[in-house]
Amino acid sequence: MPLSVVDLYAKILPRTNCKDCGFRTCIAFAGMVVSEKYPLKNCPHIKPDLLKNAQKELDEQYKQGKWLKKDMAQEALAYAKNPAVKM
Ligand code: SF4
Numbered sequence: 001m002p003l004s005v006v007d008l009y010a011k012i013l014p015r016t017n018c019k020d021c022g023f024r025t026c027i028a029f030a031g032m033v034v035s036e037k038y039p040l041k042n043c044p045h046i047k048p049d050l051l052k053n054a055q056k057e058l059d060e061q062y063k064q065g066k067w068l069k070k071d072m073a074q075e076a077l078a079y080a081k082n083p084a085v086k087m
Helices: 005-012 026-036 048-064 072-081
Strands: none
Touching: 005 026, 005 048, 026 048
């Protein structure tokens, strides 16, 4: 099952906002993991089995491009280069 930012925050992260990952809050860290592929293992407080399963889910959704931050310039260029698009 894909992990949204809220799923990651609510189901996987400890929600202590300890800042050991370098982010001020767990929800900020979750956002970076889901949309920017920031390493989940950078939170040192996730149980190993939970980390392994969550990373597997994340890898699958990364492969599908789900919830990843889009490069708007790249998308606009691809759109403009599409011969079916008349400008
Ligand atoms: S290290 Fe983990 S528990 Fe601490 S703020 Fe970051 S995500 Fe939250």
